[in-house]
Amino acid sequence: MKITEVTIRQLSMRMKSPFTTSFGTVQDKQFLILEAKDESGLSGWGEGVAFEVPWYTEETVKTSWHMLEDFLIPLVLNKDVQHPDEISAIFKVIRQNNMAKATLESAVWDLYAKRTEQSLAHALGGTKEKIEVGISIGIQPTTEQLLQLIEEHVTAGYKRMKVKIKPDKDIEVIRAIRARFPEVPLMADANSAYSLDDIELLQQLDEFNLMMIEQPLASDDIINHAKLQKQLKTPICLDESICSYEDARTAIELGSCGVINIKFGRVGGLTEAKRIHDLCMQHGIKVWCGGMLESGIGRAHNVALTTLQNFVLPGDTAGSNHYWDQDIISPEVIVEDGYIKVPEGYGVGYEPNMESLEQFTVSKKVYR
Ligand SMILES: O=C(O)CCC(=O)C1=CC=C[C@@H](O)[C@@H]1C(=O)O
Ligand SMILES: [Mg+2]
Numbered sequence: 476m477k478i479t480e481v482t483i484r485q486l487s488m489r490m491k492s493p494f495t496t497s498f499g500t501v502q503d504k505q506f507l508i509l510e511a512k513d514e515s516g517l518s519g520w521g522e523g524v525a526f527e528v529p530w531y532t533e534e535t536v537k538t539s540w541h542m543l544e545d546f547l548i549p550l551v552l553n554k555d556v557q558h559p560d561e562i563s564a565i566f567k568v569i570r571q572n573n574m575a576k577a578t579l580e581s582a583v584w585d586l587y588a589k590r591t592e593q594s595l596a597h598a599l600g601g602t603k604e605k606i607e608v609g610i611s612i613g614i615q616p617t618t619e620q621l622l623q624l625i626e627e628h629v630t631a632g633y634k635r636m637k638v639k640i641k642p643d644k645d646i647e648v649i650r651a652i653r654a655r656f657p658e659v660p661l662m663a664d665a666n667s668a669y670s671l672d673d674i675e676l677l678q679q680l681d682e683f684n685l686m687m688i689e690q691p692l693a694s695d696d697i698i699n700h701a702k703l704q705k706q707l708k709t710p711i712c713l714d715e716s717i718c719s720y721e722d723a724r725t726a727i728e729l730g731s732c733g734v735i736n737i738k739f740g741r742v743g744g745l746t747e748a749k750r751i752h753d754l755c756m757q758h759g760i761k762v763w764c765g766g767m768l769e770s771g772i773g774r775a776h777n778v779a780l781t782t783l784q785n786f787v788l789p790g791d792t793a794g795s796n797h798y799w800d801q802d803i804i805s806p807e808v809i810v811e812d813g814y815i816k817v818p819e820g821y822g823v824g825y826e827p828n829m830e831s832l833e834q835f836t837v838s839k840k841v842y843r
Contacts, residue, residue, distance in 0.1 A: 476556050476590060478583065480512040481548050481842045483540060486770070486835040490798050494613040494768055497641040497668045498530035501768065505536050508772055508803070508832065509543070511582040519586025520827055522773030523578040524740035531666075531715065531767075532694075532741065534574045542575035548842050551579060559584040563746045573718055573743035580744030581776050589822040594779065596817050596824075599749060601782025605814045608781075609635035609789035610797065611664070611766060614644065618651045625656060632812035634789035635660035635686060641668040646676065649683045660789070664689035667715060671699050674706050686788070687712040687734045697722070700731035710734050714765055718742055723751045727758045734788065736765040739780055740773070748780055756785040766791030771804030775823035778808065778815055789813070803832045 486508055493502040507523030525534040550565050562580040569576070588598040596603075610633040615621040625636050636656075640648065640663045649663060662685055669677060669691045677691060687710045692699050694715035704711045710733030717723050717735055719742060726732050735755055739748035755762050764781040767773065777792045792815065795807035802808070804825040808815060818824025 476587060477514050477553060478511045478551050478556070478586075479514050479553060479843065481552065481579070482510040482512075483543060483840050483842070484508045484510075484832070484836045485536060485540070485838045486803070486832070487837045488770060488799060488803075488835050490768065491800060496613060496639055497666045499528065500613075501526060504768060505837075506770070507536060507539055507543075507578055508770070509578050509582050511579065511586055513586060513590065517586060517589055519582040519584070519589065519822065520772050521578045521580070521582030521585065522769055522776070523574060524738070524767035524769060524773060525574040532574065532718075534572060538572070539575040539578060542569070542572045543579060544840070544842070547575060547579050551583070552842060556583065559587045560746045563744050566743070574740045577740040577742070577744040580746065581739065584745050585776070585822040592821055594817070594819060594824055595776065595822050596779040596782040599745060599779055599783060601779060601817070602784060603782040603817060605816050606778060606781040606786070606792070607634045607789045607813055608792045608810055608815055609633050609637060609660070610793045611637040611791040612639070614639045614641070618648055621648065622651065622655050625652060625659070629656065629659055631810070633793070633810070634813040635662065637662050637664055637689070637791060639663070640665050642673070646679050649680060649685070653683050660686055662686045662689060662712070664714070665691045667691070667693050671703060674703060677703065678706060681708040685709050689736060690714045690716065697726050697729060697731045700726070701729040704730055704732065712736055714738070715741070717751065720747060720750045720754060723754055727754070727760055733760065735760055735762050737762050737780070738765040738767060739776065740767055741765075745776070745780060749783065752783050752785050761785065761787050763788035764790035764792055766793070768798060770799065771795055771802040771808055771825055772823070772827065774808045775804060775818075775825045778817060779823060782817055801831050803828050803835065
């Protein structure tokens, strides 16, 4: 397989509603879509998940485009590649910049699956024909508005609710949710808003039967997560702390978490995501597929990844219609009663909608 042409598009898409976390709010989402073409003209597609602002990791849309243009595309263009696993090996000479790497690597995975006439799910070793999904709800102006959204999503059939917490918007919010929804599968994502000084406060969350508390402490604080986990009944789930197989191995060895949220963009691509999935399976650590407010291209890759056996917990892959009035794939990703049917077509199994793709494109460059 030889990638003979790469096209990077920057898209601007307005989300149906703003998404607020302890770091800020996004509604006009800027992101990259990458198309990798082989010598036969077949295309594989990937999505860049870096935000415009470096609050989730150090990467941004601009750093991703720079890394792809100046380093990553030149390492792959017109090179003979037998299997997409080779891409992450080729990229080892470049430090970090995982989201930029995953943008190109995932497109090569999609292209490889199309060339070998199989679904991406099958190429990754996935076995499921449908996947269970949950939904992630950003911070709401009032608790009542949050409860109304939870009601809507429970009625829509989503299999678990994820809410954001931060100091002064934690215990009472979870208490109000439990008062209204005593049984709903529920988790809280803190996006590193706490420290070990908050142990007593975080222990209060143990009374609410949460599935997990996601990323309570700083992303580089795997040791203190191990100290905190020993003091909590509720499993800790790590997200921002796990950027590689080695991070996962360290967290598992130290007992820093009981669950890991895998986002292939955060760890540098689908090959590394598979390695982390397999390691977690060996050690009895459950995983689920996180989201980065993706359009349909990234969403499609997440569906394929979630077909792997140890993705045993519902992830954040909600339907296209939760985020967008018009997605850039057809068909769109549809959630029915909390399930997504895994497409059987080759590659990601969803076709780019070229009309809407061009409509949302704000800049574009072709590399040969
Ligand atoms: O894509 C989705 O719907 C999940 C969005 C989501 O919860 C997150 C996206 C990006 C950073 C965080 O705010 C949060 C997460 O940590 O998982
Ligand atoms: Mg998270």
